[in-house]
Every structure is written in C-alpha cells, then in structure tokens.
Amino acid sequence: MIFRRIKNYDAGSELSTHDLEAELRGLLKPRVGITGSLGRGNYGDELFVRVYEHWLGQWADLTLLTALHRPWYFRELRTTQVDIMDAVVLGGGDLLCPYRTQIDPDFINPMYLRRPVHVAGIGVENDLPETDPSVVEKWAEFLTHPNVRSISTRDLGSAGWITKHIRPKVTVVAHADLVCALPLPPVERSEGRPILGIVTRYARDPKDYRLLEEIAASYIEKGWRVRHIIGGIEGHGKRDFENGEELKIEGKETLYTKQLDEITRALGECSLLLSMKLHTTIVATMYGVPTVCVNPVVKIRAFMAAIGREELVVEPTDPRLIKILEDGVPDVPMDKVDKLRAQAVGYLKQLSQRIWDDYRNTSAARRHILPETMVWTD
Template sequence: MIFRRDRQTKFANDAIQRELETELRGLLKPRIGITGSFGRGNYGDELFVRVYEHWLGQWADLTLLTALHRPWYFRDIRTTQADLMDAVVLGGGDLLCPYREWIDPDFINPMYLRRPVHVAGIGVENDRVEIDSSVVERWTDFLTHPSVRSISTRDVGSAEWITEQINPHVRVTSHADLVCALPLPPVDRREDTPILGIVTRYARDPKDYRQLEEIAAAFISKGWHVRHIIGGVEDHGRRDLRNAEQLRVEGKETFHSNQIDDVTRALGECSLLLSMKLHTTIVATMYGVPTVSIHPVPKTRAFMASIGREELVVEPTDPRLFTILEEGVPDVSMDKVDELRAQAVAYLKELSQRIWDDYRNASAARQHVLPATVAWVDGDES
C-alpha cells in the first residue's frame, strides 16, 4: 500500500489505518497461560485441561505453563514466555496442602505474578489438622500479591480456610468442581450385562482390597461384569495398573488407557461404581451412574454432600459397604447434577468475561462483551 504525503490523502490513509487496526484487534485473541497439577497423569487433574480447552479455548489461545521453572538455566526465555500471556489461570486439584512443607513450583511460581493471575477452583487438602506455618507464609506471599485478580475454590471449606488463614485482598468464592462443567462423550450402556466399576488408588497394604474382592465376586455370581478402571495415564496410570494386581478377582476386566476420553467413557458405561478417587466419582455422577465413594476424605465428603449422598462415603474395609450395596444404591438426582453443572458453567463464563474485558481494556482501552461468535458449545448452554 502506497501512502502519499498530501493532507487529503493523509486523512484517507489514516482512516484506512484505523480500520485495519480495528480489524486486526478483532482477529487477535487473548493469550492465556494455564497451570496447575497438569501433566502428571492423574486422571482428575488432566480433566481440568479439558475444561479449559473447552471453555477458554473457544475464544483464547491457550499455553500450558506447567514446568515453566525447569530447567533453571533457561530462566530468561521462560520469563519471556510468561510475559507473553495476557492472563494466567492457576487451578485444579488439591493445590494447597497446609501440612506438606514442599510446594510444587508449578503452583506458586513468581513468574506468573508478572501477569494478571486468576486462581480457579482449587482445593485445600485438609485431611489433617496440622498446619505448617512456612506453607501458609509462602501461599500468603503468592495469593496476596496485587497481580492475583480473583480466587475461587471447589468447595466452601476450602474458601473458608483460605479466607481465615491467608486473608487475601480479593474475595474468595466457591462453586462446584469445574469438572462438572465438562461436556462428556456419549456412551452406550450394555443392556444385557450390568457393569460394576471399581476405581482404586495406590494402596500399600493389599488388605484394603480384601472386602472389595468379596463384593466383586458376589456381583459376578449375580451375572454382573466387573470392570477395574485405572484412573490415570502414562506414569501415574502404570503405577496404578501395577497396584491393581493386588485386587484379585477372577474374571474381572482391568481397563487401562492413555486416552483421557477412553477412561471417561469407561466410567460412563458402568451401572454402579465404587470409587477411591474424587474425579472418577464426579464424572460417573455427572453421567448419572450411582456411585459409592470408598475414600472418605473431606473433598469426597464435600462432593457427596453436594448431591445429598453423604451416607455413601465409607472406607473400603467398612462392613457397612456390603449393607449399602445389598440395600441398593439410590439413583443419582439429575436435578442435583444440573445444579452442579450450572454452578461450574456460570463461574467459567464469569471468568471468561473478566479475562476478555481486561484484555480489551488493555489493548483497546474500551469495554466489550464477549463476541457473539462465542457460542458456548456445551450441549445445554447458549
């Protein structure tokens, strides 16, 4: 394009340039760095990446920032990578563990604080009453930094703990676990043979599996198929797979896949699930699969309470488990499921709008709503 120097043409050229800049701004997308306990292979943690891909990836370019601190001798280029982001979203899983001195650098990396940070749907692992003061101090330094624009948690207990122990300058909110907002792949349930799904976590003592073996054998004798589902991929999955040999049930299927969606479908195909992991419990529930949680820690108790099923949380060795199964596990209340999904979706839309507004304010100095092209493809919302 040739720009002439006379005044009349200058006005015309300026108008063209402004029009081109406007069009260019319309084509550009915010760049969001996502980080948390990702890339380790735990099924539940990896689902959060799926959530962000679906809800943020429709209108933004996503970059995975986990392992940004490694290796240390590439610190300069890593810092540049963080500086390219328009926002950082940190979230998913039990990121804050009050009694464990070691904190993963992916959780409180000071590089993130060079950009606006949104802490999204994290949990506080309050399985013990102990609190390490150094942990609180380091998390306080991070969460009270001016760059932290918002903090939300997946349950009320986590929000209360952060508010009381850390007292950040932004309000701490809570909502349903963000995995509740994840669109699930369709499944076909077998009409001829019901499936009892069992999800275990690494157990050092095989005695934790003895009662489960009896239960599985009893279901097989009634014509059920037993599917032992490995709730992890790659190294995490291989570790759980080796440990799964400790659950000795003749005729059981051991389901293991490195594809996240395959694990999700394996859960959705079940008629009943016994689960030691939170997010396999959540996914099965969102499918409407009646589920008993056999790992009674606060986070699973909180989720089961949210669907009105507190009584379905027991130890795998508790004799009451037999009684619960004999009496029949109640159907999932899909009204409760819809409420959880609506909570998680509402938060993700709010987060999206906030990041979008900040981006447009920074780049164009004016307020915008999300473009009409964002259709929120989640099956029910529009």
C-alpha cells in the same frame, strides 16, 4: 505472514488504515496461560485441561505453563513466555496442602505474578488437623500479591480455610468442582450384563482390596461384569495399574489406557461404581451412575454431601459397604447434579468475561474486539 490471513488483502491493492486495523482486530485473541497440577497423568487433574480447552479455548489461545521452573538456566526465556500472556489461570486438584512442607513450584511460581493471575477452583487438602506455618507463609506471599485478581475454590471448606489463614486481598468464592462443567462424550450402556466398575488408587496395604474382591466375586456370580478402571495415564496411571494388580478378581476386565476420553466413557458405561478417586466419582455422577465412594477423604465427602449422598462414603474395609450394596444404591439425584453443573458453568463464564474485559481494556488497539454476542457451546 499475517497479511495472507486477511481476507481483503491483495498485494496489488491498498487497504485503508481503518480497514486494515479492523481486519487485524478480528485476528487477535487473548493469550491465557494455564497451570497447576497439570500434565502429571492424574485423571482428575488432566480433566481441568479439558475444561479450560472447552470454556476458555472458545475465545482465547491457551498455553500450558507447567514446568516453567525447569531448567533454571533457561529462566530468561521462561520469563518471556509468561510475559506474553494476557492472563494466567492456576487451578486443578488439591493445590494447597497445609501440612505438606514441599510445595510444587508449579503451584506458587513467582513468574506467574508478572501477569494477572486467576486462581480457579482449587481445593485445600484438609484430611489432617496439622498446619505448618511455613506452608501458610509461602502461600500467603503468593495469594496476597496484587496481581492475584481472583480466587475460587471447589467447596466452601476450602474457601473458608483460605479466607481464615491466608486472608487474601480478594474475596474467595466457592462453587462446584469445575469438572462438573465438562461436556461428556456420549455413552451407550449395554442391554446385556450390567457392569460394576471399581476405581482404585495406590494402596499401601493390599488389605484395602480384600472386601472389594469379595464384593466383586459376588457380583460376577450374579451375572455382572466387573470392570477395574485405572484413573490415570502416563507415570501416574502406571503406578496405579501396577498397584491395582493386588486387586485379585478372577474374570475382571481392566481398563488401562492413555486416552482420557476412554476412561471417561468406561465410567459412563457402568451400572454401579465403587470409587477411590474424587474425579472418577464426579464424572460417573454427572453421567447418572450410582456411585459408592470407598475413600472417605474430605474432598470426596464434600462432593457427596453436595448431592445428598454423604451416607455413600465409607472405608474400603468397612463392612457397612456390604449392607449399602445389599440395600440398593439409590439413583443419582440429577436435579442436584444439574445445579452443580450450572454453578461450575456460571463461574467459568464469569471468569471468561473477566479475563476478556481486562484484555479488551488493557490496550486501545484491542478495545473493540469483543463480539456483540459471546456464543457459548455448552
């Protein structure tokens, strides 16, 4: 019973209406539903949940809303689940792909629009020039709805695309990827043999691994350890792990785990990283690990340009990779990293305040819950 949580409650005494209301207000928190490309096992997308837990979970009760569209015959119950939310935050990964006709129902579920929706830090996958009009139409129907209260993206290119093609009613803002705001677990780098980390993603052709194998073998000859890091868990990680067996490096270590923090620490312990994935690149960079990206998609090039290291993005089969390594990969410019972190943190604080203010102003009974000072644990 809720009264048992009220410190002044005594079954044998009477509380004044004022005292009871004051105590109850101290127990209330806004309910925030989080959704998007979450719960699929991709390391980067799952880190968004960690971000929300840290920055929103300090003052709100969070509920994961993914998979609300399944099964259809429980729709009434699912609708009720959305209706008790005070806000919905949709974000994580390349949600908007202009040329992929199949749009995940978790991305544009009309149920979300029953509540105020904040689209947070999404990306537009722009690796191909094509745009399917039906995709634009579906996203426009969702993003122009009056209950979409804010839209932000992880880079200027994504913000520009949405503004141009979707023309939402709210201003689209850009900031650093929200994973830049994630507090990272401490790591200790070994004083012994340095570690070359390699992060792979599913490769349709094993030839994409051949040059990486040669490079890894040369580092082992120089006394380095080589750590093959699988950037995924559950089904996503299993797929990458099985495909990664095509990366044949004698003596390599393989980090394949179900724990997100173990992947994070494994990245932070590296002395140098070769990465095919955006968020393993971001996490390593935030740790200060020099990183060369061997998957030159738009989102990775945009991030590396943001830290002034766009020259460190090449195809995994490009011979220039050898020259980059021979010349020495420059240190991470931590001043630029700090700016990215500040951008992401600033946005999350603004988002938090916006949701809190809306929640506070929605009902007179909740109007005075806001503490005098909101304390953030950075």
